[in-house]
Amino acid sequence: MFKRILFPTDFSEPSMKVLDYIPVLREAGAREVVLVHVIDEKDVTMIASGGQGFLGTIPDRETEAQRELREEIQHRVIDTRRALEKQGMAVTVRTPVGSPGKEVVAAADEEGASLVVLGSHGRSNLRDRLLGTVSEYVIKNARQPVLVIKRDMIRGQ
Structure with missing residues (x-):
């Protein structure tokens, strides 16, 4: 029934809890995972400006910050892809900006x-919100069923 799963993640601990549920979804017939990490356009703007303050920007630092962000994302994508493949899933990766x-x-x-399988919270992980803003948006706007993994869920309980 759910052969192709979309797994959006910002690589935060709450969003990565989805990995614990992949074996169960595989047993239920899932065979493919589309791993999505969205590079937030707000982060790109901030990095491109070099975190511009009253002293302005330093071009070398901008380039370094952008390179470090790209490398960090690449490493996390590779690690997550390998974890999914170890669980027998075919993996497609998307890293859109927006x-x-x-x-x-x-x-x-x-x-x-x-x-769509996603964690209830991402990087901000605000305790006083029932859901993270991205999770809430996806639940309200996705045409597909959405499975939300709660941040405090511990498998087996």
């Missing part, structure tokens, strides 16, 4: 996902 919620919904449609 608004995270909108890009996740667009990727689900473009990739023909049959299910």
Whole structure:
């Protein structure tokens, strides 16, 4: 029923809890995972400006910050892809730049996902919110079923 899963992540601990549920989803028939990491356009703007303050920007630092971000994302994508492949899943990777919620919904449609599986919270992990803003956006706007993994869920309980 859910052969192609869309797994959006910002690589935070709450968003990575999805990995614990992949074996169960595989048993239920899932065979492919589309791993999506959206590079938030707000982060790109901040990095491109070099975190511009009253002293202005230093071009060498901008380039270094952008390179470090790209390398960090590449390493995390590779590690997550390997973890999914070890669990027997075929993996496609997407790293769009834009608004995270909108890009996740667009990727689900473009990739023909049959299910979106995401953590209830991402990097901000605000304790006083029931859901993270990206999760909430995806739930309200995705055409596919959405499985939300709660941040405090511990498998087996």
